[in-house]
Amino acid sequence: MMRDNAPISHVVDALDVETYLVCDSKEEGSRLGIQLLKDLGFKDVDAVYVGWSNGGARVRLRANIHRPGDTYAWLPEAE
């Protein structure tokens, strides 16, 4: 069904990374999270959720692989 077997081509829309970052503020958590995704090679990135407390941030980071209207790698070839 898939166009190729690279795992990334099976991602429908976005890759979420959830982790806990040691940082001094919510803003720093957000900045670090976004930089983390960029360091991993993703370009269209955002911090969907950042909750900070006691020296660390619970983060949900998102790398958009396909936004609506893109050419989707997961779409099968025409039959």
Place this chain on the structure above:
Amino acid sequence: MAASGDSAVAASPRKVLLVPLDPVHDVALKVLNRMLKARGHETVLLPPDLPMEEIVAKAAEEKPDVLMVSRTLSYGVAELLSRFVDQVEVAGLREKTRLVIGGKAIHPSLAAELGFDAGFGAESEYEEAISFVEGRTYVPKAARDDKVKADITSGYRYGYRNAGIGRLLDGIVDEILEWSASRTSPGVRRAELRKRMMSEGEASALLPEYLALCDEKIVRAYEKGEYPNKVRVLSAEEESRLDAFISQSKKVERSAVLRHTQKKPLVFVQYGTGCPIMDIQHIKTSEGWGADGVFHFDPSWGARTEGFLSGCLSHEEDGSVITVENLRKIKSSLHPATIWTVRAHRGLNTPETVVMAGEIGADLTKINIVYGSLNGGTDPERLTVDGVAGIRYAASYGMPFDIVTNEELGGVPADKAFAGMLIVARLALRLGAKPILKPLFCYSPDVMVRGLMDDNYVDYNAAKVMALRDIVDAPIWPGEPIGFMTHSEDRVQSAMATALHASLGISLGVDAITVASTDEAYSRGPISVAARVDTLQAVKEAFRFFGHSRIEPTAKAREWADGLIKGIETVLVEVAKRGSFVGALYDGLLGGPEDGAYPGRAGRGTVTTF
């Protein structure tokens, strides 16, 4: 193991020896013992932790058809189980007796490796083990596809329990029908043309007449191929690949059921990513994780534009463009049990949307003249004319429609929003349509200002349902989505908020609910497919948790329900006194500037009399 609801009696009773080969873990065997007995099998359940020799001796004495052993796997257990199989063999039982092993870490291949005939683990259903005992082929729940499409209005008679409110509504509806009888609009005329274009195959011959009633940006797209900003036509290759995607999806599709032992509520999700391909991915995912219905969310500019574009179109922002081709593709992708709603309620294309949805085979639509006029941006006079026409079409297509009260989100108090909803519902009944009441389960501005949810989210939402039930016997479908304005960007909180509001819906016995995704509060990007799964899973757990038990609202709920009924009656008296429904909308009787509601301007001056 998961529970099974199958309690029929087996055709050929078997003798089953149940053996907890374990010091403590014998719960699954006890459950199986109860279920097998209920199905007429002869069972013997041994106490836990007997010496292996004693068990084999008992088996030799009982000569069971099936010997079911449970055992938690740990270091050295594989050897113990192999030894057990050897001893059963030595005792001469292997020819007649089938050996089964169960335990959390057991899977079929491990069972076979150890010499057992079958193995059941944490993900097995009890029904699976029972099927093995009875020699039946087991069809896993996940592989069954026996869901049927539900009728949300079934069983409702629409009788008015509050006769005073019923009489007020009748008077208001009489006036609306008399006033609208001699009026028309470009939207009404386009709907007539659309019906002929779709049902009589006169599309190209009628196109010039149709375009004469459309906005310039629609005409430009048809005549020059210039589409509105951020809208593009899918390429032929994309369309072919979309067809392949739909075809392949249909081959593997399965519908899941979220409810546990309940019959309702049905669970709906809203799609409208902007792209029909991505929409279909969201729909197939939602169906697979248990949604009963989906509804089409179109771009906000669509409501302010006269006429529809054509072709398979993608839109780079929220809301998927309504075209015949987009809707047909989406319709072709749906599971047969999926209830499909195309909303038509708030804009300049209301009757035409109903016609398009009806012709293509939608199950439901959405119309609310009051919300569309006061918070949707459409001129009240225009939307009243178009709304009446839209409701007539909904009746003719046999499409029930919901009447959403989203004006609450702008600040309109629930009594005013409900008065508007009830007027449209009465109008629908008079025109032969089936309305569905849609109160919001929300943390609205009015609720915040009045402190109605300072203690809990239960009482006021419950009061809304209680009040509506006291007024009329009609289906109730809280939306949209439930928990509106209580979700945060934290996906655990978001899924939990939806699941708790779903639990309230279960408790109140409402007919349906619309659920958000866990990206509900995330506004900087599109909703992800995974976020839909998160919420549906949480709602499933709510169904499992509550079964037929209930959340108990406090006495405040009844007090507030009575207050809502009085408030609704007061609003309706004022509208009736005004003597003009449209005038009441302009005057703010159903929501005015102090409530954050303003009569819309789109389509002003376009109504003509005849």
